[in-house]
Amino acid sequence: MxxxxxxxxxxxxxxxxxxxxxxxxxxxxxxxxxxxxxxxxxxxxxxxPKKVLVGAAEIIDCNERMQGKGIQEQPTINWADLIAxxxxxxxxxxxxxxxxxxxxxxxxxxxxxxxxxxxxxxxxxxxxxxxxxxxxxxxxxAPLSIEGEQYLANSDDFLNLEQLPSTIVFVGGGYISMEFAHIAVRAGAEVHIVHHGDQPLSKFDPDLVDELVERSRELGIQFHLNTEIESITQLADHQYKVKATQNSDQQQSIEIECGLVVHGAGRxxxxxxxxxxxxxxxxxxxxxxxxxxxxxxxxxxxxxxxxxxxxxxxxxxxxxxxxxxxxxxxxxxHNVQIPDYKVMPSIVFTIPKLASVGMTAEEAQKLGDHIKINDMDTSSWYTYKRTNEKHTRIKVIIDTKAKKVLGAHILSGEADDLINHFATAIQFDLNIDEWKKTIYGYPTAMSDLSYFLEE
CATH class of the missing domain: 3.50.50.60 (FAD/NAD(P)-binding domain)
Known part of the structure; x- marks a missing residue:
């Protein structure tokens, strides 16, 4: 018709x-x-739906961090109930x-x-x-052109898993792999991330990514970096073998048997x-x-x-x-509006979260000596010490001449909310001295602002 x-x-x-x-x-x-x-x-x-699963994983993480500090019993995730x-x-x-x-x-x-x-x-x-x-x-x-590509599950499949396999391999080191890995490992799975580069999350601040990888490894997530997937073969129903080659001084072959291989290598x-x-x-x-x-x-x-x-x-x-x-x-x-890409806050919902907005430290360092980068390990600050977060850090990029924030990069459980304040400041070119006049409720993550903005 x-x-x-x-x-x-x-x-x-x-x-x-x-x-x-x-x-x-x-x-x-x-x-x-x-x-x-x-x-x-x-x-x-x-x-x-992903953040619903993240919410359960955050509860597990918080309980683990507070064991011996007032919390005694450790809950576990019932995967079927969580998916329901x-x-x-x-x-x-x-x-x-x-x-x-x-x-x-x-x-x-x-x-x-x-x-x-x-x-x-x-x-x-x-x-x-x-x-x-x-x-x-x-x-x-994205198509990956690897042998056995038909056995790859995608993010849709992971979010609808009726049962969580005991071992999962994530292909690629982007948002999907990192976020789902943090969910799966806290639900009890053995987790591997196979990534072709030397660091996951390539578009984020490398120092903060290193910190996140360190925390991920503490949880048991196994990273196979500089590694290329060669093939995926099916051993039996819902059982697979992943063959990969690690590119180092001496090429090393890797084989992993698992119950699920998830595509996390870009879209x-x-x-x-x-x-x-x-x-x-x-x-x-x-x-x-x-x-x-x-x-x-x-x-x-x-x-x-x-x-x-x-x-x-x-x-x-x-x-x-x-x-x-x-x-x-x-x-x-008829063509009156041009999209404004000035501010694009981006968040990886790992635990802790990784957030970014505005200029990177590498970009800022090329602008001259009027740029200051406040790089702070905040794990000993009250905001994070009270919940025993050991991997928290923030980088704030400041133009001391214009008195404006050019970028912010945050690793912490509060990163998702904090980054939005920096997005507002960058969008509206807020003067740092004026911004500092704002009184924030205390004790909250935003009440640390004056320290972030030191010139």
């Missing part, structure tokens, strides 16, 4: 659904398509999400979308033609099934090529937002939401 629309949105996550609703409220005829349950990665199979609890945060989202879109006047479609021309998309038996089209299909695990734009060539849509390694207004450079009726678009933005939910807001304005008012 052929149908005409003012706007077709492909994807129902953070980058897509808001645009569909906003345009429908302006009396546009809007359709939205998704091949999976409505709601997107973050809400259904990413940040939100996680599911209560997920199960109602798809129907509620679709109902909300329909109530806003949006036509909803289920199935894989593929272009058949510059303005027409095929989904099932329907051909939808749109004056405008927004691609917001997110990302998927790529989810565009393979869209048939972009049929619509004259150009893409690159990072995703769909767009201009500053998130408009396709080769097909102006098409926009892209979120992880599928090749922009300056990090692959984070708040960035997808910000780009979504820009697209809705650019559709309704």
């Amino acid at each position: 052929k149908k005409q629309y003012d706007l077709i949105v492909i994807g129902t996550g953070s980058a897509g659904a808001g645009v569909a609703t906003a345009c429908s409220k302006e009396d546009w005829k809007v359709a939205i398509i998704d091949s999976r349950a409505y709601g997107g990665t973050c809400a259904l199979r990413g940040c939100d 609890f996680k599911e209560t945060f997920v199960e109602d989202i798809p129907p509620a999400h679709e109902k909300k879109l329909q109530e806003a006047g949006v036509d909803t479609f289920h199935g894989f979308a593929s272009f058949v021309s510059e303005d027409t998309v095929q989904v099932g038996d329907d051909q939808l033609t749109g004056k405008h089209i927004l691609i917001a299909t997110g990302a998927k695990p 790529v734009a989810n565009i393979d099934q869209l048939q972009l060539d049929q619509a004259n849509i150009v893409s690159e390694k990072q995703g769909i090529t767009v201009n500053e207004y998130l408009q396709s450079t080769s097909n102006p009726r098409v926009y892209a937002a979120g992880d599928v678009a090749a922009t300056k933005g990090l692959p984070l939910t708040p960035i997808a939401s910000m780009e979504s807001q820009a697209v809705r304005q650019n559709l309704l008012q």
Whole structure:
């Protein structure tokens, strides 16, 4: 069946659904398509359900740290119960999400979308033609081209495990591997991370990453760095052998038998099934090529937002939401808003958490002698000593001439909340002297601010 629309949105996550609703409220005829349950990665199979599991792991960690300091009994994680609890945060989202879109006047479609021309998309038996089209299909695990790749589980699989295997191998040293490793090891699994580089989390401050790796090793997480996966073979149902080679002075072969091998080696734009060539849509390694207004450079009726678009933005939910807001304005008012990537706080929900915003120490050191880097081991400070956190550290990058914070990098249980204060300061160019006048509740993590900002 052929149908005409003012706007077709492909994807129902953070980058897509808001645009569909906003345009429908302006009396546009809007359709939205998704091949999976409505709601997107973050809400259904990413940040939100992951943090439910992290919450349980944090309870285990806190109890372990406080043993002999007032806490006597150590709880354990019942994995099946935890997954069932996680599911209560997920199960109602798809129907509620679709109902909300329909109530806003949006036509909803289920199935894989593929272009058949510059303005027409095929989904099932329907051909939808749109004056405008927004691609917001997110990302998927990157192909690794290794023997036995078909045996790799992905992050979706891990979040839906009915039983936790006794041994797990994570391939790659990014967010997914590090966060899930910290969950799994505290749930009792033997955990290995196999990473091709000499340090995981390559985009974060290397000193803080080293500290996090030290803590991870204390927990029993085994790192195989500078190591390449050679093959994955299936030994029996749910049993696998991972063969890898460690690149050192003398190459060393490694074999690990496990119950699960998880892909944590990066993601790529989810565009393979869209048939972009049929619509004259150009893409690159990072995703769909767009201009500053998130408009396709080769097909102006098409926009892209979120992880599928090749922009300056990090692959984070708040960035997808910000780009979504820009697209809705650019559709309704014809290219009036350029996304602002000045501040992009990023958090790894390991235990302790690792957070970053703004300029790195390496970048700042190139600016001159008016840059000061406050690098502080905070493990002996009251804020962290009271819960026996032994691996906490902060780096704050200050422009002493302009009296502004240029960046912050934090490792601690409080890092996720603290980083947002620094994000606000950088976004609004807060003067350090003015910022210090703020009175924060005491004793809290933010009441340490004046020490962080010493010039």
